[in-house]
Amino acid sequence: MKNKKIILFAFFAALMCVACGEKKSATSGDSEDGNQWAENVERQRRDSTIYGVCSDGSTMHVMQLISDNGDTLHLNLMDAEENNKLFGGFTIGDRMAVLANDAKNRAEWLVNLNVLMGDWVMPNPLDGSSVMGFSIHDGGIVEGINQGSIIYKTWRLINGKFELTSVREGGGDFEESELYTLLFLSDDSLSYRNSEQVFEFNRPGKVPDFEELDDVDVKLDDDAEADMYF
Structure with a gap:
């Protein structure tokens, strides 16, 4: 009888060890997933x-760029031009935002900030008789134009994306940020897309010109949440 009790005790002890091991493994897996998600978010927020x-x-x-750090860069523009990643053109004295290769001798993506600033509107989809949009200012300031339910907070360019942060009327202080892919920028026209649709804006009183968009791939992503975070 004593031997049977010892055997039973050893059996149940083994079961407890297995159960604890599985629980520890699951907890470890959840922790690893959480760490990976945090790393992805941090990587997304780091700006180059x-x-x-x-x-x-x-x-x-070739653009000679005097960076805010005081460096003088000579950037070949051929890649950006061929890939339709030069937005707004450039002239001497324009303020630019650039993504470059590691050697910092080739520009991969450029935005003329002087052209990006100012008012951008589109027809109001509810009635078509009025316009709605936003006004982009220096220092990350953005203001809504006839935006009844959305209050824009900030804007920025980050790793080749255009980010808008806003809160919805009645939503308290809950901020929603979305990343957009720029498609076209000129003195009178601005176009970008998210994972679901393409947005086209023009200067107030100006006629937009999106003919060059025919050469731009505007295929939408399957994952509508890929460019949105809270």
């Missing part, structure tokens, strides 16, 4: 954008 001013050493396909 270079800001500076287009200098007089620029040519048609």
Whole structure:
């Protein structure tokens, strides 16, 4: 009888060890998933954008950029031009936002901030007789234009994306940020997309010109949440 009790005790002890091991493994797996998610979010928030001013050493396909850090960069523009990643063109003295290669001698994505600033509107989809949109200002300030239910808070360019942060009327202080992919930018026209649709804006009183969008791939993503976080 004593031997049977010892055997039973050992059996139940083994079961408890297995159960504890499985629980520890599951907890470890959940922790690893959580850490990976946090790393992805942090990676997304780290910004590699270079800001500076287009200098007089620029040519048609090479930009001389005096960065905010005081560096003088000579950036070949061929890749950006061929991939439709040069937004707003450039002239001497324009303030630019740039993504460059690791060697910082080729520009992969450029936005003319002077062109991006100002008022952008589109027809109100509810009635078509009025316009709605936003006004972009220096320092990350953005203001809504005839936006009844959305209050814009900030804007920024981050790793080749255009980010808008807003709160919804009646939603308290709950902020919603969404990343958009720029498609086109000129003096009178702005277009970008998220995972679900394409947005087209023009300057107030101006006619938009999106003919060059015919050469741009505007395929939408399947995951509508990929560019949104809270």
